[in-house]
Amino acid sequence: MPAGGMMEMMGSTATPPLYPSLMAVPDMPAERRAEFERLAGERMVAGSALMSAAIERLAASTQRGDDAAMQEAAAQMREGQAQFESGLATRRALREGRAARDIALDWFRREMHLVPLTSDAPPHGFFGLSWFHYFTMFILSAFAVTMVGMNFRRMRRAEVLVARLAGGGDTAMRTVADAPMLQRSVVPSPMTELTAPAVAPSLQTPNVPPSKTNSWTGLLRVVRTFQETPAVKTFRLMDLQGGELPFRYLPGQFLTVTVAPNGAAVKRSYTIASAPTQREFCEITLKREDQGAVSRFLHDRVTEGDTLQVTAPSGKFTFTGVEATSVVLIAGGVGITPMMSAVRYLTARSWPGDIFLIYAVRDDAEVIFREELEYLRRRHANLRLTIVAEHLQSPGWPYVTGRITRELLGTVAELPARRVHLCGPPPMMDAVKALLLDLDVPASQIRTEVFVGNEQRQMSLSTLPAADTTVAVVTFANSHRTAMIPPTKTVLEAAEDVGVDIEYSCRIGTCGVCRTKLLSGTVTMEVEDGLEPGDKSNNVILACQARTTSDITVDA
Helix, strand or coil: CCHHHHHHHCCCCCCCCHHHHHHCCCCCCHHHHHHHHHHHHHHHHHHHHHHHHHHHHHHHHHHHCCHHHHHHHHHHHHHHHHHHHHHHHHHHHHHCCCCHHHHHHHHHHHHCCCCCCCCCCCCECHHHCEHHHHHHHHHHHHHHHHHHHHHHHHHHHHHHHHHHHCCCHHHHHHHHHCCHHHHCCCCCCHHHHHHCCCCCHHHHCCCCCCCCCCCEEEEEEEEEEEEEECCEEEEEEEECCCCCCCCCCCCCCEEEEEECCCCCCEEEEEEECCCCCCCCCEEEEEECCCCCHHHHHHHHHCCCCCEEEEEEEECCCCCCCCCCCEEEEEEEHHHHHHHHHHHHHHHHCCCCCEEEEEEEEEEHHHCCCHHHHHHHHHHCCCEEEEEEEEECCCCCCCCEECCCCHHHHHCCCCHHHCEEEEEECHHHHHHHHHHHHHCCCCHHHEEEEECCCHHHHHHHHCCCCCCCCCCEEEEECCCCEEEEECCCCCHHHHHHHCCCCCCCCCCCCCCCCCEEEEEECCCEECCCCCCCCCCHHHCEEECCCEECCCCEEECC
């Protein structure tokens, strides 16, 4: 993404006028100090993004041998470094309780290369250089090592191609299988497909464990977008250098995207709809919600070539084929995405078990992945596809009309003995789960995942009975702040209201990033998947799920 595009994602194309504003504040109250601390944090985030974009730009221009572009990238890196360093210094000074004007004057003296008023300048290491300079030198060294590695890889691929052209036989073909960049240019003929299928390396090692939860955070490039339905779009993401993805995942897991549609960083989680057998890209498929700030931003403003900050993988709503000998996948709306990842994964590996996919939509124009599902059904006899449309917009509908009923579920042979995965809007999930239990499916065999956006979740909670209107007080012990918390709000949302930083990712109770210590009081949690063994006995809660009707204190 160009530097301007990256800054746009951070909310502005220019850094906030932080220091002049500080000069104008004679005696800063606590709330104003918190506001400037937030601005300093935004400056740090913007500086980091600018440096990341500069490193990417520097790598591309070095590969092209474009000296002018390299010089511009280096200047961009220095600008990002200056933004980050000034934001960090400001935040440290604010947290240490220093006067606003002293902070601004120290910044001015640093900019003019004068001696600061105070002695709390960033510490220096050997030879009089700051540790930030050492960090920059480390980044540049890593960049040099990366370029050497790329050249070595290019030479290796050339050797492989020469060996194959020279008729290296099986040995040469095995070497090609170890070079994914070269393999993409090899198109097998129909005869080759019949005699010796060209199997991707990832298909030969399907049981590679996924990365640890939230183990990788970085930038991925949007290389393709696909309009699945009028309101649903797929984004294909790849590594910036075009190699394998920097993380591994299981079918049904999700990634978290961080964007800044209104200047402040916001995170939303989306299921990875592609199969883990595809190692060079992953895809997320999401619906544009009118009230969804992030979904609207992605649909309306992110285009091919842009980069997104991603954290991955997370989630326990997975099925790989080892958990059971057959599976029933029931999806509603965009809840098809984790099911699609599982179907793609199982069929790619020629899994022999029965796969029953029941997919409910509001009308036939909203069927996501219809062509691919029908194609997979024709090729794989063990995949049974049923699509249920409540309303029809065109004639000739070959599937079921209406909603998922007890009778429809009863058509699945030996249903009580099969594992069931259920994902979709909460009302649909509640109704279908009740039907499954009525059909003697054990609750232990039913796996569910709520699939609504944060805005939708708040709307559904606003319909709680009017009698349940108790408003409690939550105290954030470490931040020395309090907030009113009605039954419709979570501890995480209350924290956001008063500027308390609780790290989060999925907001649906599965990733565990928002785990927080409950010091006093009691809470209820609708989803507890993100808790680790022993957490509940140690009063650890999920801030994104915790709700209360009495006063509580949390360690945040």
